[in-house]
Each structure stands twice: as C-alpha cells, then as structure tokens.
Amino acid sequence: MRFTTDLSVWWLLPWLLISIIGGIWFYRNVSWWKELASLFHWTLVSLRSAVLFILGLLLIGLIFEAVDYRVEKPLIIALSDNSSSLLNYKDSASVKKQVNALRSKLKTELGEDYEWMEMTVGNTPKFGGSVDFSESVSQLSSAFEKINSEYFNRNIGAIVFISDGKFNSGSNPVYAAERIDLTPVFTVGVGDTVKKRDQFVKNVATNDITFLGNKFPVEVDVEGVKMGKGTSTVSILRDGQQLSSQQVKYTDGVRDFQHVSFLLDADKVGFQTYSVVISKAGNEYNYANNTRTFYVEVIDSRSKVLILAGAPHPDVAAWKQVLELDENLEIETILLKDWKKDLTKTDLVIWHEPGIGFDASVQQLLEDKKIPVLYTVGPNTSSAVIQKINIGISATSANGQTDDVQGGVNTGFQQFEISDAVKNMIESGPPLKSKFGKINTSGGLEVLANQRLGSIRKTDPLIFFTKRGQIKVGVVYGEGIWRWKMNEFVRTGGQEGFLEFVNKMSQYLLVKQNTSRLRVNFPKRFTKDEDVIVNANYYNQSLEPVSDAQIRLEVRNEKGKLSKVGFGVAGKQYAAALGKLPPGIYKWKAIATRNGQTEVKSGVFVVEDMELEDLDTYADHQLMRQIARSTGGKFFELKNANGVLKAIQGRDDITTVSYREATFKDLADLKWLFFLLLICLALEWFLRRWFGAY
Numbered sequence: 167m168r169f170t171t172d173l174s175v176w177w178l179l180p181w182l183l184i185s186i187i188g189g190i191w192f193y194r195n196v197s198w199w200k201e202l203a204s205l206f207h208w209t210l211v212s213l214r215s216a217v218l219f220i221l222g223l224l225l226i227g228l229i230f231e232a233v234d235y236r237v238e239k240p241l242i243i244a245l246s247d248n249s250s251s252l253l254n255y256k257d258s259a260s261v262k263k264q265v266n267a268l269r270s271k272l273k274t275e276l277g278e279d280y281e282w283m284e285m286t287v288g289n290t291p292k293f294g295g296s297v298d299f300s301e302s303v304s305q306l307s308s309a310f311e312k313i314n315s316e317y318f319n320r321n322i323g324a325i326v327f328i329s330d331g332k333f334n335s336g337s338n339p340v341y342a343a344e345r346i347d348l349t350p351v352f353t354v355g356v357g358d359t360v361k362k363r364d365q366f367v368k369n370v371a372t373n374d375i376t377f378l379g380n381k382f383p384v385e386v387d388v389e390g391v392k393m394g395k396g397t398s399t400v401s402i403l404r405d406g407q408q409l410s411s412q413q414v415k416y417t418d419g420v421r422d423f424q425h426v427s428f429l430l431d432a433d434k435v436g437f438q439t440y441s442v443v444i445s446k447a448g449n450e451y452n453y454a455n456n457t458r459t460f461y462v463e464v465i466d467s468r469s470k471v472l473i474l475a476g477a478p479h480p481d482v483a484a485w486k487q488v489l490e491l492d493e494n495l496e497i498e499t500i501l502l503k504d505w506k507k508d509l510t511k512t513d514l515v516i517w518h519e520p521g522i523g524f525d526a527s528v529q530q531l532l533e534d535k536k537i538p539v540l541y542t543v544g545p546n547t548s549s550a551v552i553q554k555i556n557i558g559i560s561a562t563s564a565n566g567q568t569d570d571v572q573g574g575v576n577t578g579f580q581q582f583e584i585s586d587a588v589k590n591m592i593e594s595g596p597p598l599k600s601k602f603g604k605i606n607t608s609g610g611l612e613v614l615a616n617q618r619l620g621s622i623r624k625t626d627p628l629i630f631f632t633k634r635g636q637i638k639v640g641v642v643y644g645e646g647i648w649r650w651k652m653n654e655f656v657r658t659g660g661q662e663g664f665l666e667f668v669n670k671m672s673q674y675l676l677v678k679q680n681t682s683r684l685r686v687n688f689p690k691r692f693t694k695d696e697d698v699i700v701n702a703n704y705y706n707q708s709l710e711p712v713s714d715a716q717i718r719l720e721v722r723n724e725k726g727k728l729s730k731v732g733f734g735v736a737g738k739q740y741a742a743a744l745g746k747l748p749p750g751i752y753k754w755k756a757i758a759t760r761n762g763q764t765e766v767k768s769g770v771f772v773v774e775d776m777e778l779e780d781l782d783t784y785a786d787h788q789l790m791r792q793i794a795r796s797t798g799g800k801f802f803e804l805k806n807a808n809g810v811l812k813a814i815q816g817r818d819d820i821t822t823v824s825y826r827e828a829t830f831k832d833l834a835d836l837k838w839l840f841f842l843l844l845i846c847l848a849l850e851w852f853l854r855r856w857f858g859a860y
Contacts, residue, residue: 189215240323247329310342323820330357331786350799357785366455476522521547544645558632570597574618591663598644684765715760749775
C-alpha cells in the first residue's frame with residue numbers, strides 16, 4: 167500500500183507533539199484531574215491528544231493506493247461462416263456435422279485454462295447461435311469489426327475462423343482481421359478450391375427508381391470460369407419477352423470478366439421485374455447463376471399545369487416557355503371561353519386576368535376540386551371579381567385607373583429560398599401595370615414582394631401567397647411580367663433569375679400538404695431474408711398522435727393471395743410485423759378506424775431475391791491463408807482441423823494475463839477512522855462524567 171499527501175508526511179511528527187502538548191494543556195488547570203490516579207490521569211490526556219491527532223491526519227489530505235491483481239484467461243473465439251455458400255460443394259452433406267464437431271471438440275479439450283466464445287457471421291455477426299448455413303449474404307469483415315469493438319483491450323488469445331473464404335458484402339476481411347492487435351487468426355478452409363466450368367451474372371447495377379417515358383441504364387458484369395475462347399449472349403427480359411441482348415466474348419478462356427451496358431425504356435408505371443439471362447453453354451457446373459432478377463420502380467411524376475387566360479397575352483407565353491423546360495410538367499394553355507371545364511389530373515391552374523370573361527362557376531369548380539391557383543390580377547380584373555376569387559385582399563379603384571409599380575423583395579419571406587439573381591430580377595425589372603387604389607388585406611398573407619414607386623416602398627403586396635383552407639393560392643398583382651424576362655436577358659445575357667422565380671413559385675404551389683390522419687412508413691424494398699416491419703401513426707383533428715385507433719394491414723401477393731394483420735400499439739406509434747416474405751411484388755392497404763371515421767392508405771413494395779451465395783462454385787482458400795499469415799496464425803483445411811488445438815496450446819503468447827488494478831482512496835473515506843474518532847470522544851466524555859466533571 168502506498169500513501170500520497172498534499173503536504174509532506176513529516177509534518178505528522180510535529181503535529182503529534184502538538185497534539186500531546188494540546189492534551190496536557192487542556193487539563194493543566196483542572197483540579198480534579200490532578201487528583202486522579204496516574205492511569206486515569208494520562209488516559210484522559212491520551213484520548214484528547216488522539217482526537218487532535220486524528221483531526222490533523224484528516225486535514226493533511228492523506229491518500230492511499232490499494233493494489234489488486236485480476237487474472238484473465240485467454241479468450242478463444244470460434245467464428246463460423248453461416249452463409250449458404252458452404253453447401254455449394256460436393257462434400258456439403260458432411261460439412262455442417264464436421265464444423266459443429268470441431269467447435270465442440272475445441273471447447274471441450276481447451277478446458278478450464280481458456281475462456282470460450284462462439285460466434286457466427288452471414289448477413290450480420292452474432293454471438294452464440296447455431297451453425298445451419300442458412301444466411302444469404304457473406305459479410306465476413308463485419309465479424310472482425312464487431313470483435314475489435316466489443317473486445318477491445320481484452321485478452322483475446324486467438325480466433326478460429328471457419329469459412330470457405332467467399333464474401334459478397336462489406337470490405338475485404340483481411341484488413342478487418344489485421345486491426346485486431348496481437349491476435350492470431352487460425353483459419354479453417356471449407357469447400358473445394360477446384361474451379362469448374364461456369365459462367366454467371368456477377369453484378370447488376372441500375373436505378374431503383376426511374377420516370378415514365380425516360381430511358382434508364384443497366385450495367386451487367388459477367389464472369390466466365392474455364393469457358394474457353396468463345397461467345398455467349400446476355401439478354402434482358404421482362405414478362406418473358408426479350409427487350410435487348412448483346413454478346414460477350416471470352417478471350418482468356420480460364421477466367422474472363424466482361425461488362426455489358428443496356429439502355430431500356432421506362433414505358434410502364436409501377437414495379438417492373440426484369441431478368442438478366444446468359445445463354446447456357448454445354449457442361450456448365452451451375453445453370454442457376456445464369457439468371458439474375460432485378461426490379462425497377464417506374465413512377466409517373468409528371469404534374470399537369472393548366473394556364474387559363476381571358477385573352478391572349480405575352481405573360482401567358484412567358485409562363486409557358488419556362489414551365490415547358492421541366493420534363494416533369496405537362497403544360498396546357500387555353501382561353502377561358504374555349505375551356506370545357508375539365509380538371510382531370512390537373513395539379514395547378516395559372517389563371518391570367520380572371521376579370522376578362524369571369525365565370526363564377528369556374529372559381530367554384532377550382533375551390534370544390536381543391537386545386538392550387540396562381541392568379542395574375544391585372545387592371546382588367548375589377549374589384550368585384552377580386553372579392554369573388556377569394557385571394558385574401560379587397561381593392562378599391564376609381565374609374566378604372568391604373569398604376570405602374572415595381573417590386574421590392576420582402577426580406578422576411580420564408581416560404582422558400584430565393585437567390586440574389588431573383589432579387590435583382592424583381593427589383594431591377596420594369597413596372598407591372600396594376601389597378602390604382604388601396605389594397606386591404608385580411609391577414610395571413612405571405613408576401614414575397616411589395617409594391618414600389620421608385621425609391622418609395624409601399625405596404626401594398628405585389629406578389630404574395632395565401633391559403634383557402636389547406637389549398638395554396640398565389641397572386642401576382644399586376645400584368646406585364648414578360649417584361650421582367652426580357653429585361654433580365656438585356657441586363658445579364660441570361661434568364662437565370664426569371665427561370666428560378668417561375669419554378670420556385672410553381673413548385674411551392676404544387677407541393678401538397680399532408681393532412682391525412684393516417685401516416686404509414688412502409689419501405690418499398692426488402693430482401694427475402696429481411697423481416698418486413700411496417701410503422702404507422704394516427705393523428706387527431708389537432709394533428710396530435712393518438713393510440714386508440716384500430717388499424718389493420720392487408721397484403722396481396724402477385725397471385726392474389728390476401729394476408730391480413732393488425733397493427734400493435736407501441737407508445738404513440740403503431741407497428742405490424744409480416745416476417746420474411748417470398749420474393750415478388752406485393753400490394754398493401756392500411757385501413758384505420760377511429761370514432762366512426764375511416765382512413766385508407768395503399769402502396770406497393772417488392773421483396774428481392776438476392777442469391778449472392780450461389781454465384782461462385784469454388785472456395786477461396788487463398789484468402790483464408792492470407793488472413794492467417796497477416797495475423798500470425800495458421801491455415802488448416804477442414805479435414806486437418808484437429809491441428810488447430812495443438813497450434814493454440816503450443817503458443818507461448820496465448821496465456822493467462824494478470825492485470826494490476828490500483829484504486830486511490832482519501833483517508834476521510836475510511837469509516838473505521840470515523841468510528842475511532844467517535845470512540846475517543848465518547849470515552850473521554852464518559853470518564854469526565856464518571857469523575858464528576860461537567
């Protein structure tokens with residue numbers, strides 16, 4: 167035990183002397199003390215001196231170090247590859263039995279001198295668990311990474327790694343194994359390393375999502391083993407129909423890698439199932455890996471914009487020219503008098519000068535259909551019409567007088583960001599022609615730009631947004647916006663600001679606010695080895711999450727088979743588990759009921775078949791040897807795996823480690839010292855009372 171103090175321990179000697187003198191000094195003038203027998207005489211002095219000394223001992227800040235030794239046995243981790251590729255070899259029937267026998271033997275014969283830990287890896291690393299070779303992914307590096315993070319600074323004696331050396335996810339396991347310092351990895355190679363005649367689709371890369379009417383690329387990697395010098399045909403099929411094909415040429419004859427690119431048309435909406443197929447060659451070892459299935463979701467994201475005008479006007483052409491540059495917008499331009507009042511699939515209406523030939527039924531139709539509208543209110547729109555179109559303002563004008571007003575950007579506008587180019591375009595643009603008179607607002611306006619007369623900024627809005635219920639409405643209070651476009655081109659040689667201005671306004675109005683009470687979080691892609699889990703929320707009228715709704719989920723596969731499951735409550739959230747599903751395309755519908763009201767959500771998801779483990783038909787023992795060599799371990803084939811035991815027991819560096827652990831405590835933390843002080847004080851008090859002192 168070692169002591170340390172804030173002051174030198176030599177100060178205890180003079181303090182001891184001071185404590186004794188203090189004890190004597192305290193009793194020097196006490197008459198009854200002088201009359202006591204010598205034993206009691208010095209007992210009282212000693213008790214008083216001991217109290218003073220203990221108090222000084224505590225004040226000096228004495229800290230002592232307590233040392234303990236912890237013994238840690240060497241940890242042996244048996245890491246087994248649990249992927250299905252270990253069953254791809256001719257001796258696969260006995261592999262499982264041999265691996266389990268090896269793990270059992272090592273655990274038994276290593277005995278009490280070692281600590282034993284079992285681990286498997288496939289899709290993810292797991293401690294414990296049985297070896298059944300059922301997992302569809304080999305992510306070998308993740309196991310070494312997990313060991314390194316969870317057993318850092320532990321006495322890991324060795325890792326026994328049992329695998330065929332094939333991995334198809336994650337990084338190279340060699341680098342992950344090397345990062346576990348001072349730990350040898352003894353590798354046990356499973357499977358046949360003899361390469362067989364085979365060709366297979368090594369990888370398919372494409373977009374998960376594409377848009378209707380576009381073309382999308384498909385990149386295919388093909389590998390040929392012992393195929394000789396020749397050609398094969400790579401085709402892409404959909405619903406059994408060949409869409410495209412190309413030939414690959416094998417030149418090496420022993421091991422060839424070929425890359426093929428396709429460009430396909432997205433001509434159907436929804437999840438589309440495609441297959442990459444390599445034509446079969448004679449005497450291939452495995453034909454199953456000649457085909458690879460992939461899925462692409464084709465969505466129709468085009469929004470329809472209807473531009474209505476009471477009469478032809480350059481503003482209409484300016485809106486149309488900019489909006490047509492967006493491939494995801496469908497633009498229709500029509501005069502109000504020629505329109506058939508058809509709003510099918512219409513997402514936004516731009517109504518130029520509603521006062522020309524105003525039809526109240528058109529306004530009512532827009533409100534009933536809850537379609538966002540962008541109004542251009544010019545001098546031809548009367549105050550009465552402004553009142554009827556319900557845009558959050560009222561206007562007064564005298565005898566149809568007009569006013570020329572410029573724009574001044576409102577720096578407090580926060581509905582969307584605008585660049586300096588837009589600000590300069592608005593503030594440098596020619597005046598718009600608007601109605602003369604005062605504008606009265608009803609509140610709730612989001613003003614992008616106010617009216618400006620030269621350097622004088624008015625409070626009247628020029629460009630603003632409001633809402634009718636949950637529907638967004640935009641207003642440009644003046645005509646002649648086409649001049650802004652021309653002016654910017656003259657000033658800058660481009661139209662960047664005007665293009666952004668039109669696109670930002672239209673996109674803001676097109677984005678719909680989600681007011682549905684039922685929200686379902688349903689991922690669109692799973693693999694066949696993933697558990698399909700769905701989360702949902704239900705909101706009351708105040709959009710607060712509640713948990714008293716009844717929600718059920720219906721899932722229908724491609725053959726029409728229907729499955730139903732209820733959502734369970736987890737706090738304020740709902741969850742439904744469907745487990746693992748076979749590969750294919752599924753349609754789902756969630757139905758929520760609360761207080762007699764029903765909400766329905768629906769969609770589509772896909773379960774992908776990822777048969778990565780069937781691609782290669784030979785083991786990679788070279789990788790296993792490299793892991794063993796780079797970590798100071800040794801490689802064994804499964805048939806000679808009993809040598810692992812002798813290799814571990816023969817290593818001098820795989821041994822029990824003793825750790826020295828020191829703890830520091832303040833003397834004031836010792837309870838016995840407190841009780842000693844208390845006993846001294848209590849005993850002195852008792853003796854003083856016994857001898858009649860008060």
